[in-house]
Amino acid sequence: MSYMALARRYRPRSFDEVLGQPSVVRALRNALDGDSLHPALLLSGTRGVGKTTLARILAKALNCETGVGSNPCGECGACREIDEGRFVDLLEIDAASRTKVEDTRAMLDNVQYAPVRGRYKIYLIDEVHMLSGHSFNALLKTLEEPPDHVKFVLATTDPQKLPVTVLSRCLQLHLRALPEATVVSLLDKVLEAEGRESEPDAVALLAEAADGSMRDALSLLDQAVAHAGGGKLEGQAIGEMLGLGGQKALVQSLQAIAAGDGAALRAALQELAEMAVDHGALLDDLASLLQAVAFTQAFGQSAAEGARGQEATALAPKLATADVQVFYDMAVHARRDLAWAPSARIGFEMALLRMWCFRAGAVEGAPEGGATGQSSEPAAAPTTAAPAASAASTTESAPIEAAPEALATPSPADLDDAPSAAARAWHERIEAATLEAYARELARNCVVGFEDDDELVLQLAEDMQHLLRDERLARLREAFGKAVRIDCVRQLGDWTPTRILRAERARALDAAGERLEASPVFRALNARLGAELPREDIRLLH
Structure with a gap:
């Protein structure tokens, strides 16, 4: 059984197919067409944005049998061999597994020899920041003055770890994370080519989970297709696959906080507690939803699309503008401090309860909270000597040892x-x-x-x-x-x-x-x- 992953099957084969990197593509095209390509290129950017893909397209452009140019034919022997990963003059080196200086010296011993099959010999060093300090030192001279038939393409996700001596010898091109709309557009085309039906919300969830990485998006699509079997890709099923099954209850929680309905908030928290959800991802989702609400309140329309945009539009008039700003800060801080909470569930629930306590209009001691019977704010510490029944009801919220100076x-x-x-x-x-x-x-x-x-x-x-x-x-x-x-x-x-x-x-x-x-x-x-x-x-x- 031979199956090629979608990320490999739909890898761009030419500059025209590269999405989301217009400035980098333009620079490479102009350099190729003007015969002024730098001998050492550094491609930086997060995972799955096209660093290795651009290096392979560049190798085709330099070795295409029709001539050097920004539009390789894709049909000649050199182009096909590069696409199939068997071109002898394209040497892909994994720096993460070959960090020693001996490995670098062995590579450099072969630099002086002419290409075997093509016009140029291309050295693609992936994750170059993993090389040792001695390896970088051994590479410097060749990187600065390589033979005319050699081109170096260095790829890294962390350019800050590269020595400045290496950076100064390279032409650095930074690939940015892909916009969500671009990812959604590609996923729609892939699903259409594969003959699969999907709901818009399902594709939007996959694009959001990819976080700007096209490879991650296609890998998640592979997983979603397997999850759906032969059926349609549905938003609810994709949400469960991604651990976002509590989205509906999350929205209900914010609605309950906005309405001051303690019973509804308690029911929503109980529903989330019974689900096998990723509370860290749920806090991320909460912060994203609040950002969409703030955007809607500021500009009259949501920046989010699909179900997220509809939820933000519905919540915007119910929440005070100042509350949204405070709630977002609470969600972000709760996500940061989640590792210190007794459990992820407790950290998530405390974030929502904190929002409940500090919402606008909450009156200290007011009998809000519906069926919960709880007040909207924590009980104040007693300031005078009180009967035993009153003291017993307040000591848990403000124990005397917490403030001995405030007698x-x-x-x-x-x-x-x-x-x-x-x-x-x-x-x-x-x-x-x-x-x-x-x-x-x-x-x-x-x-x-x-x-x-x-x-x-x-x-x-x-x-x-x-x-x-x-x-x-x-x-x-x-x-x-x-x-x-x-x-x-x-x-x-x-x-x-x-x-x-x-x-x-x-x-x-x-x-x-x-x-x-x-x-x-x-x-x-x-x-x-x-x-x-x-x-x-x-x-x-x-």
Whole structure:
């Protein structure tokens, strides 16, 4: 069974068939027709854009039996042999597998000999940046002054790795990635030539997945044909083949975010979780969709074609312009940080949930979210002493150990009584002890229940038990040099060090306010302009 891949079968055989590289083709044509072709050419560009193909066409143009020119006949013996890969004077060298200087010297030993079959001997060195430093040094002299019958064509995907001494001896021609429309046009022609039917969305998905590489596009088309069997190439099937089966649910997620519908967003995320999708590719797709939406909002029409363009047009009026810009940034950053997420699914879902939280019009604490019962923004951390039920509902979103410096002013009820001498002694003892931040914060929220020479029993409010961790308890044992046990109780009978700190902070704020109001500058402003001093705006610097 002999089958030639589509990428080989539809490889361009002449300059006229080369797509997407007009400037490079024009330069080569003019050089050939004007008999001024540089002896060393460097073709650079990403994979699958035509570097090797152009080198072979160039070899035909130089060795065609009808004469040197930009239009080789394609019918003579030399042209056919080059197309079939058996022309003796076209030496294709894979630099990735022949990196040693000995390989380069063996090649150069044969440069001086005249061509066997053609007019010129062509050395095509693919992935030339893989050569060693000594290989490049050995090549320099011959590259600068080759014999008249020799032409060098160097091809690379990474020209930055080439020494400047090599670059200065070559005529560099950069091949750009192919536009998506060009890839779609070629795929349509190939499908027509192969007698296969396809949906426009299917071809568009293949062209987008190729990412500017014609060889990748034809290889994916080979895969799509095998996937479809003898049937029609359908967009949904191609999407599943490419791991993009969640496109519909992805659009539904953005629609739910735009509408503030938490139930719909949760359903869409659940649907995506049940699919075997590539979440990294889905984040790329999300960023592309948001770009298309932004383009539509800016210019009134989408830059995307097919289903993507229709989706962008439908979403554009539903999303705020500023939201689209922020969402795109979130999608790109989520894709970058995907490797650090616990799983790809979690990283993807957090990106969408972040968009949900920061969408325009979301009101903190508003009972949005439909059936989910969740608010549109994270719950704010409590700033005053709260009942146990309220504290339990907020500690998960804003744990106290995350912001020990942001101690709020206590309510008047907190100041009605005063801490006992034992509470103050415990507070001073903690502040004097050598404790890391989290262990200190745990101790600050406890009161002493019992203590003897061997054991220290602390009491912790039930609504603060999220602070209790084994490693923090171990730090307390080390600091106090005895066994430490912490019991969780419903209500504490004395002031905790945290409460004492809040009270001291409140007194310091009051004293600062009184000093500011008593200052001559404020008195003058008050007398002349009626200035007032909002006490809630006063902040301590230490």
